Each structure stands twice: as C-alpha cells, then as structure tokens.
Amino acid sequence: MRETEQKTAEILKKIRTLEIKTRGLVETAFAGDYHSVFKGRGMNFEDVREYQPGDEIRAIDWNVTARLGTAFVKQFTEERELTVMLIVDVSASGNFGSTTQSKRELAAEVACLLAFSAIRNNDKVGLLLFSDRVELFIPPKKGRSHTLRLIREILFFQPGGRGTAPALALDYLNKIVTRRAVVFFISDFQAPDFSHALAVSGRRHDFIAIHIQDERERVLPGIGIITLEDAESGEQIEVNTMDRGTRQRFTDFADEHEAELSRTLRRNNIDAIALRTGEDYLPALRSFFKQRERCVAVR
Numbered sequence: 001m002r003e004t005e006q007k008t009a010e011i012l013k014k015i016r017t018l019e020i021k022t023r024g025l026v027e028t029a030f031a032g033d034y035h036s037v038f039k040g041r042g043m044n045f046e047d048v049r050e051y052q053p054g055d056e057i058r059a060i061d062w063n064v065t066a067r068l069g070t071a072f073v074k075q076f077t078e079e080r081e082l083t084v085m086l087i088v089d090v091s092a093s094g095n096f097g098s099t100t101q102s103k104r105e106l107a108a109e110v111a112c113l114l115a116f117s118a119i120r121n122n123d124k125v126g127l128l129l130f131s132d133r134v135e136l137f138i139p140p141k142k143g144r145s146h147t148l149r150l151i152r153e154i155l156f157f158q159p160g161g162r163g164t165a166p167a168l169a170l171d172y173l174n175k176i177v178t179r180r181a182v183v184f185f186i187s188d189f190q191a192p193d194f195s196h197a198l199a200v201s202g203r204r205h206d207f208i209a210i211h212i213q214d215e216r217e218r219v220l221p222g223i224g225i226i227t228l229e230d231a232e233s234g235e236q237i238e239v240n241t242m243d244r245g246t247r248q249r250f251t252d253f254a255d256e257h258e259a260e261l262s263r264t265l266r267r268n269n270i271d272a273i274a275l276r277t278g279e280d281y282l283p284a285l286r287s288f289f290k291q292r293e294r295c296v297a298v299r
Contacts, residue, residue, distance in 0.1 A: 015151055018112050048072040082123040082182055083140045085205075086111045087169055088154055089187035089212075091131040092162040092231040098216035099278030106277050107186045107212050108154040110285070114184055115147045126177070127153060132163030132232075134172045140181075163232045164190055170197035174204060186210040188217075190232075190257075195264050202268040208288075209265055209272040218254040220247045 048061050051071035059073040088111055094104035111127075118125045119142060126140030127150045136157060138150060166187060173183065174197070183205045201207055220241045229236045240246055265272050273288045275281045 014155065015148060018109060018151060018155075019116075019148065021109075048074055082118070082121075083177070083179060084114070084118040084123050084125045085128060085140065085173065085177060085181045085183045086114060086125065086150065086154075087128045087130065087173065087183060087185045087187075089131070089164060089166070089189075090129045090135060090154075090157060090159045091164040091190075092159075093164065093188055093190050094212070096214055096217070096231060097277045098214050101277045103188055103212045103214055103277055105155075106275060106281065107210075108151065110210060110212075110275065110281055111154050111184070111186060112147075112151045113285070115150055118182075119144065119147050125150060126181075128169060128173060129153065129157055129159070130165065130169035130172075131159045131161035132165045132168070133161045134169060135159045135161065137172070137176065140177075164188075165194075166191050167194040167197040170194065170201045174200055177205075180205055182206045182208070184208050184210055186212060188212045188214075189261050193264075195268070198264065198270065199268045202270050207270050209270050211261070211272060211274045212277070213274060214277045218251055218258075220250050222247065 048064050049072065051060060051065075051073050055073050061072050061074045064072040088107055090104065094107065095102055097103055097105070115125045122142065124140035124142050125147060127136070127138040128134065129136040136153060138153065164187070166185075166189070170185075183201065185207065187210075189209075189211055198207075220239070222242050224242055225238060225240050227236055227238050239250075262272070271288070271292070273284055275284055
C-alpha cells in the first residue's frame with residue numbers, strides 16, 4: 001500500500017512540475033503567438049450598426065434597412081474556438097534517449113506546452129495515443145483538469161503495442177474528427193510509408209508534424225563492438241563502431257530516412273518542426289510560430 005501511495009505521489013509531482021514549467025513558458029514565450037497563428041473556423045454574426053461611408057455594400061442588412069428606413073450593416077466577429085488534436089507516438093522506440101531525457105519525455109513536454117497554449121485561448125484539446133494500433137482516444141474538451149489528464153496519459157500510459165503504424169492513427173483521426181482541427185502529430189517517424197493517410201489528413205486539417213529525434217540514432221560514437229537492438233522488433237545486431245565505414249553508413253541511412261520524410265511532408269504541404277532530446281526545444285517552436293505568423297500576415 002505504501003509503495004502504491006509513493007508511486008502515485010511521484011506521478012503527481014512529475015505532472016505538477018511539468019505543468020508549472022510549461023504554463024510559465026506559455027505565459028512568457030507564447031503569449032499572443034498562438035492566437036495570431038491559428039485562426040478560428042469562421043465568422044459569427046454579432047450585431048448591426050448604421051451604415052458609414054466606406055462600408056462594404058455587401059455588408060448591408062437589407063431587412064433591417066427596410067424596417068428602419070436607414071441603412072444598417074452587419075457586424076461579425078471571428079469564431080475563435082478551435083479544436084486541437086495531439087497525436088502522440090507511444091511505440092517502444094520512444095523510450096530511447098541518450099541524454100537524461102527520452103524521446104517520449106520530450107514529446108510529453110512539448111504536448112503539454114501546446115495543450116496549455118490551447119486552453120489559455122479557450123480552445124478544446126483532444127488526445128490520440130498510438131503504437132502499432134490506436135491505444136487511446138480522449139475527445140476534445142476544455143479545462144485545466146482535462147489538460148492534466150492528457151498529460152498524465154502521455155507520460156504514464158502503458159501501450160499494448162511496440163511497433164509504429166501512423167497510417168492507422170491517421171485513418172482513425174479522419175473518421176472520428178469530422179470538423180477541421182489543428183493537428184500536432186508528435187513522433188520519431190520510425191515507421192513504414194504512411195503518405196496516403198497523411199495526404200488525406202493534410203487536406204482535412206491544419207496539420208503540423210513534430211519530429212522527435214535523438215542524436216545517437218544518427219551518429220554512432222567510436223567505442224568498439226556494441227550490440228544494437230530494435231526497440232520495436234527486438235532484433236539485435238553487433239556493430240563495430242571503431243570502423244569508420246560502418247559509422248558513415250549508419251549516418252547515411254539516417255540522413256536518407258530524414259530526407260525521405262521531408263520530401264513526403266513537403267509533397268503534402270505539411271509543416272514540420274524537428275526537435276532533439278537533451279536540447280532546448282523552445283527556439284525551434286518559437287521560430288515555427290513566428291514563421292507561421294508571417295505567413296498568416298501575408299495571406
């Protein structure tokens with residue numbers, strides 16, 4: 001009983017620590033950025049007022065004008081409420097981390113930051129966890145307690161699968177979220193081709209891919225003969241890391257995978273953010289928000 005209570009206390013402490021850190025970042029780093037980047041679904045009618053020189057003729061409310069005998073125009077306000085979906089990869093490869101932080105822990109922190117940004121702007125947030133299956137779906141809602149539940153699941157959910165099947169997650173998203181949403185897809189993208197499902201999701205939603213990486217998955221240190229294990233399949237292979245050619249082939253393979261992913265995302269007009277474990281993710285996120293804001297201003 002004491003062990004269970006201790007474990008619960010540790011979980012609550014970790015969630016609270018993450019909440020304090022990310023809420024602070026939302027207030028200082030993302031204030032205003034989120035609102036200006038992600039637009040609402042449309043315009044809501046608010047009221048009418050008397051016509052003034054320069055007003056659009058198309059905005060005249062002819063029914064009110066005829067009734068009152070003078071010209072009135074309709075006023076609209078932006079419909080701000082958005083639906084934000086966090087789709088997070090919880091496959092076994094996310095447990096890897098060559099620093100003090102695993103890929104899954106980085107994914108959780110970034111998801112937490114995005115969730116609190118959404119809640120601060122009165123938007124709804126939902127969660128979809130996936131591995132080689134859809135592990136968990138939590139419908140979009142508002143509120144701090146709801147957000148804390150999402151963070152708890154991202155941090156501590158125990159998946160049934162070990163592999164990665166993004167296409168299944170995207171197919172599920174496309175079926176269950178019928179209205180346009182802002183989708184943050186957080187994964188290391190160590191997966192088979194999923195370009196068809198991505199193309200469909202990219203057309204239906206405002207889709208942003210967040211690529212979680214670890215430096216040791218791209219660069220091998222020269223430390224002798226080591227055994228590498230695929231976290232998802234369990235397959236093992238011995239590698240002599242002192243061999244320069246082996247290290248180069250390892251890096252070339254990782255670079256080609258990353259290049260192919262970039263081509264797939266560009267082909268489908270998907271924005272992407274690349275983050276690494278053990279590094280400050282804030283500059284990359286802020287750069288993305290600022291770039292998005294400039295694009296919105298141009299449009």
